[in-house]
Amino acid sequence: MKKVVMKPKLAVGASGHLSDLVLGQKAKVIALHADDPARRRRLLDMGITSGVTVTIKRIAPLGDPVGIGLRGYELLLRRADMANIDIEVVA
């Protein structure tokens, strides 16, 4: 089987949105922009605060949602919500 190598859109040190990352990439959360207050609060409650390190752990077979590793557990998020999270690529 041919191994598919996903080319990262963002290099280490670059900043962008969480939704720009590919499988296995690690990043630091910079800011959260969700416009809906309840949704924003939920993301904060689940541990997406500035400075936290997140890893893309899995992507659903249909491309969305995405499993994100943070604070010792795995959080599932839709890409639409990930686009509201600013990050800086760590690895």
Add this chain to the structure above:
Amino acid sequence: MRIALAGNQNSGKTTLFNLLCGTNQKIGNWPGVTIERKAGMWLDADIEVLDLPGVYSLSPYSADEEITRSALFNEDIDVIVNIVDATSIERSLYLTTQLMELDIPVVVVLNMSDSLAKKGLKVDHRQLEKSLGVFVFPISAKRNVGLDELKNAIVNNEFVKRKPQPVFPAAIEDEIKTLEASLESRHRRFVSVKLLENDHLLTYLKPSGLTTAVARLADKYGLDAVEMFANERYRLIEAITKKAIIAIPMRHSLSEKLDRVFLHKIFALPIFAVIMFLTYFVSVGLIGQLTADGITYLIGKLNAVIATSFSAWGASPWAISLVIDGVLGGATSLLVFVPQLIVLFLIIGLLETTGYIARISFFLDRVFHALGLSGRSLIPFIVGSGCSVPAIMSSRSIEHDSERNLTILLTPFIPCSAKLPIIALFAGFFFPRYAGLVSFGMYFLAIAVIVLSAFLLKRRFFKQKPGTFISELPDYHLPHPVYLLRDVFDKTWEFIKRAGSIIILSSVMIWLLASFSWRFEYGVDPSRSMLAGIGSLISWLFYPMLGGNLSWGAAVAALQGLIAKENVVASMAVISGLASEGTDGAAIFAAGGLFGFFTPVTALAFIVFNLFSAPCVASIAAMRREFKTKRLMLQAIVFQTSLAWVLASLIGGLGTLIAQGFGL
């Protein structure tokens, strides 16, 4: 004394509750199994225990989480037992820092299985205790370790000795304390924090100095209060866990391996289809074929023995008929299906407790999203193959109104266990070799109907912006065999009890109406009975789907399904039992009998109508509760019944015409 169990979703609260109270509340492996406040008594102790829906914070996101906050806030609770899942300790302690703000002492229970300890997770609970300022207790709910110590500590009021440590930096703590001093409510610290966060539930309280305090904090931190508080809580937790956690293991490696199969890019969907196929194929097809004949034979024997002994005692013919056809006929016609239901309940139980459902809802979220539903809608759909009532209630954890309402409307389309006898009876007689295939086909049709309806109704229901899917992914768990078997037993026993109560009652009513004419003559031909008169009033509705047959019997059976879906089979057995012996398919569909007109095509049409038309009254009541408006409920019932009628009439009418055209 009263304690409340509080913790994150899927942290093992209900497992602990069952262990403490000796109950068998539903345990599942997906976030949000418990959707109601449940109370029990701690075995051998005078302590009332409340099990509350899991929450991640005290700012509710969905209706079930609202229940937890209001219970903790308003009820008289002596101690909060906060279950902290040792594997996700950071996120769990976030809730702990909020619980500590209430005027109720908190005891932290560190739930840690031995397998985790073996894997190398080491938590210094003394250190944790010191930094939080609350009592910390390591237990293993699964192995019943540490519970006696917990009980002693609670009974002896040991928790009072601790004083919660401050969570926030001095500048914030000062603002909170100033605000606290100006309040007179309960839980002043909690209320102060919420006020600073501008919580919408507390806006009626307007203490002086709030606006200036909010402004001062915004000035100092450059963030809004919600984010500032979240940041500070997590900052403290990071510092605490750095000291208290000695080693943390890698994620469950078995879960990773299983996910490589069950969440495989290409095979995930086929695997899900095969699992659902096997569920129905094994329960209806295989188990049905193996057991139905034997049970029917035994019931026939039993009825014969009762009939002969009754006539030996000199009972009159109507009394014998009442017992055999009315009381026993309806109820025993359902007992045939018990083995099939046991298998169905077992498979559903396995799907629910292993963590598979949580994965499939993750995997199918994109598809559901396109239909105006959420990945979480899958949970009601799976639970619904057991019973629609808990399934409709489980939709409560969907926070988005449109997605939730659409899910509630669509859930009754999934064939529940009470509808299984209808499929099994018709398919078993008309398609004896393919009964399993037909019932899986019906499940597949149900999915098609759901997709079609969602597509039709999406615009009617969708008035909000798209929802979210924010959820944690639990590890796979090996189901606890004792709880699983007890769950299967409880559900099966519930089915038998219903057959012995409400179904017998309905059957006796059917017997009465079918045995007497309008002049109260007994023993008339069923077609001259009162029931025939009533059925004839609505039998025209069923004319097209029955391929051009007017059948008062089928009309009455379908109507009885509104009381309970099991009644469809029971009523047919009672009505036909008056004319013939036995209650199995062969007796019910005997040529020349009341139901002798059924053909394979009209049988399918009749199944379809009963599967998709208005559900039983219990489900309708559940829909009413979860919709919160009568209007939506009525609209849903009209939609379901119209759709079922059109679909059944198309199958029965067109199918019969085609069959006649081919000279079949």
